[in-house]
Amino acid sequence: MIFGVGVYYIAQNAEKRGGLAAWRVINLFLGGTTVGMGIIFLIFIGTPREVWWLSKREKTMAHARLVSNATGGGEQHPWRWEHVRECLRDPQYWHAIAYNFLSCIPNGAISTFQTLIYKSFGFTVSTARSPGTWSQDHNEPSALTLIPLQFADTAKPLESVLYQLPGNAVTFVIILVVFVLVFYFPKSRFPFCIVFQLLPIAIFLFVGLAPASTNKWAKWGVFLPIATFSLTTFLLWPLMSVNIAGRSKKTFFGATSLISYCAGNVVGTQIFLPRDAPKYIHGLVACAIVMAVNTVNIILWWWYYVRTNRRRDRIVAESGLTKEQCEHANRVCGETDVTDMKNIHFRYAC
Numbered sequence: 001m002i003f004g005v006g007v008y009y010i011a012q013n014a015e016k017r018g019g020l021a022a023w024r025v026i027n028l029f030l031g032g033t034t035v036g037m038g039i040i041f042l043i044f045i046g047t048p049r050e051v052w053w054l055s056k057r058e059k060t061m062a063h064a065r066l067v068s069n070a071t072g073g074g075e076q077h078p079w080r081w082e083h084v085r086e087c088l089r090d091p092q093y094w095h096a097i098a099y100n101f102l103s104c105i106p107n108g109a110i111s112t113f114q115t116l117i118y119k120s121f122g123f124t125v126s127t128a129r130s131p132g133t134w135s136q137d138h139n140e141p142s143a144l145t146l147i148p149l150q151f152a153d154t155a156k157p158l159e160s161v162l163y164q165l166p167g168n169a170v171t172f173v174i175i176l177v178v179f180v181l182v183f184y185f186p187k188s189r190f191p192f193c194i195v196f197q198l199l200p201i202a203i204f205l206f207v208g209l210a211p212a213s214t215n216k217w218a219k220w221g222v223f224l225p226i227a228t229f230s231l232t233t234f235l236l237w238p239l240m241s242v243n244i245a246g247r248s249k250k251t252f253f254g255a256t257s258l259i260s261y262c263a264g265n266v267v268g269t270q271i272f273l274p275r276d277a278p279k280y281i282h283g284l285v286a287c288a289i290v291m292a293v294n295t296v297n298i299i300l301w302w303w304y305y306v307r308t309n310r311r312r313d314r315i316v317a318e319s320g321l322t323k324e325q326c327e328h329a330n331r332v333c334g335e336t337d338v339t340d341m342k343n344i345h346f347r348y349a350c
Contacts, residue, residue, distance in 0.1 A: 001172070004165065069334065070330040087249045104263075108269050167225065192232075242349050305348040316344065
């Protein structure tokens with residue numbers, strides 16, 4: 001909400017004063033913010049033994065907390081190709097890769113084409129030229145000519161911003177409520193993920209298939225909580241850290257997951273086509289289908305964790321080890337770079 005309004009006024013000021021185009025100023029602002037955050041992280045963030053702002057005692061406490069997760073304490077280890085090979089055999093890896101790719105298809109579509117979706121409701125948006133090329137009919141902008149929603153309506157400059165702010169506020173409140181509930185009820189994580197995949201599916205289908213006579217404000221109201229599908233990402237991404245043990249495996253897992261995430265966003269920009277104007281039914285229904293497939297993927301991912309934890313509980317119970325012995329062995333495995341698949345005492349957070 002803050003960036004939406006802030007970016008709008010930055011661009012508006014650029015247009016009034018002349019000089020660089022508004023979209024260039026926006027990119028410079030967002031890019032500069034990203035670089036600035038990177039510098040801050042470089043200065044302040046690191047493993048417990050690396051950071052300068054903790055005392056010796058605090059570093060020891062922080063390290064002990066990390067070790068208790070059985071994923072290591074941030075130690076450096078030589079690169080181990082057997083970890084990569086294990087990662088490629090790990091079902092959770094493929095569930096995560098599939099999730100990142102599938103979840104980012106609607107994300108890329110919404111981020112790029114939100115202007116067109118509001119236009120399909122019946123709101124007026126500008127067709128002012130922005131970087132890129134026009135499509136052949138010179139009426140519908142191609143993917144490269146879309147301008148951010150907050151600058152789309154030149155006739156009513158603030159109206160486009162107001163379209164988004166209530167939705168952002170709704171999403172903000174929902175995220176806070178869900179995160180508090182997951183903190184106190186950790187096993188509710190995956191059920192919430194499933195709920196916030198199913199809700200956007202219903203929204204996409206309603207918006208795409210609603211009769212032309214449906215009031216535009218009714219569509220707008222239904223579309224308000226569409227951004228809640230991102231909540232699933234916020235809930236699942238931490239698992240890619242706490243559920244992966246082995247330094248090389250964790251690194252490979254994270255890097256390839258990022259590639260999958262980026263690929264999904266690229267594919268998402270190709271969903272809304274000029275020939276589908278003005279309702280863009282194909283694009284909206286495609287987003288719903290992709291999210292339905294991803295819902296199945298999330299359920300299978302959850303079931304893998306539950307089934308594996310139950311099997312390990314049974315094996316450890318039959319071994320006769322005490323709880324204290326199991327916890328000690330778990331921490332030792334984490335510090336000695338043993339992977340989660342080879343550590344029978346490791347339990348997946350789910």
